[in-house]
Amino acid sequence: GDSVTQMEGPVTLSEEAFLTINCTYTATGYPSLFWYVQYPGEGLQLLLKATKADDKGSNKGFEATYRKETTSFHLEKGSVQVSDSAVYFCALSRPGNTGKLIFGQGTTLQVKP
Amino acid sequence: GAGVSQSPSNKVTEKGKDVELRCDPISGHTALYWYRQSLGQGLEFLIYFQGNSAPDKSGLPSDRFSAERTGGSVSTLTIQRTQQEDSAVYLCASSRLAGVGYDEQFFGPGTRLTVL
Numbered sequence: 713g714d715s716v717t718q719m720e721g722p723v724t725l726s727e728e729a730f731l732t733i734n735c736t737y738t739a740t741g742y743p744s745l746f747w748y749v750q751y752p753g754e755g756l757q758l759l760l761k762a763t764k765a766d767d768k769g770s771n772k773g774f775e776a777t778y779r780k781e782t783t784s785f786h787l788e789k790g791s792v793q794v795s796d797s798a799v800y801f802c803a804l805s806r807p808g809n810t811g812k813l814i815f816g817q818g819t820t821l822q823v824k825p
Numbered sequence: 826g827a828g829v830s831q832s833p834s835n836k837v838t839e840k841g842k843d844v845e846l847r848c849d850p851i852s853g854h855t856a857l858y859w860y861r862q863s864l865g866q867g868l869e870f871l872i873y874f875q876g877n878s879a880p881d882k883s884g885l886p887s888d889r890f891s892a893e894r895t896g897g898s899v900s901t902l903t904i905q906r907t908q909q910e911d912s913a914v915y916l917c918a919s920s921r922l923a924g925v926g927y928d929e930q931f932f933g934p935g936t937r938l939t940v941l
Binding site: 763807816 | 923
């Protein structure tokens with residue numbers, strides 16, 4: 713069945729460091745890929761998405777590229793801030809399906825000043 | 826505009842009792858989803874509504890779980906004879922489009938259920 717695997721956390725970085733959170737997936741066909749973020753005390757919200765191979769999603773300085781050949785959708789940011797501390801979830805949804813999201817286990821990011 | 830709202834925000838119940846969790850999606854959103862977030866299982870899909878019908882109930886863990894949606898709007902998730910393993914945060918999400926797989930889902934703040 714469909715699945716998403718994320719690197720285990722927690723990830724602790726200093727402010728202005730480079731961030732990579734790895735995400736790989738298993739799915740039939742060409743799923744849409746998402747990164748959702750959960751800030752402390754807040755609900756899940758969409759960070760970025762990509763719907764076809766080689767698409768790059770970007771938002772708030774974060775970006776991720778849909779790599780069909782490596783079935784990956786790694787999240788990157790060039791310079792993290794304390795306010796980026798949150799839990800990040802990679803997810804997929806298969807086209808023509810119900811749109812339900814299959815989530816990875818989440819990666820906690822802590823950025824220290 | 827208003828986002829997805831859920832009530833109650835917290836619910837503590839005794840094992841064996843029934844509970845009802847409510848979700849008010851964003852007005853006009855056709856699709857509605859329930860998910861469960863627990864420490865052991867992560868974020869898992871429970872059920873999907875397209876309008877008032879539920880074409881995908883594949884994530885409901887047992888027949889103690891049921892859900893309905895009325896008027897293409899409010900949804901209620903009911904758990905009968907609650908067990909301690911039902912303790913989790915129950916999340917509701919809605920999206921404007923149904924069944925397309927690429928539309929953004931908007932999540933509510935969740936209901937934290939604790940079964941004693």
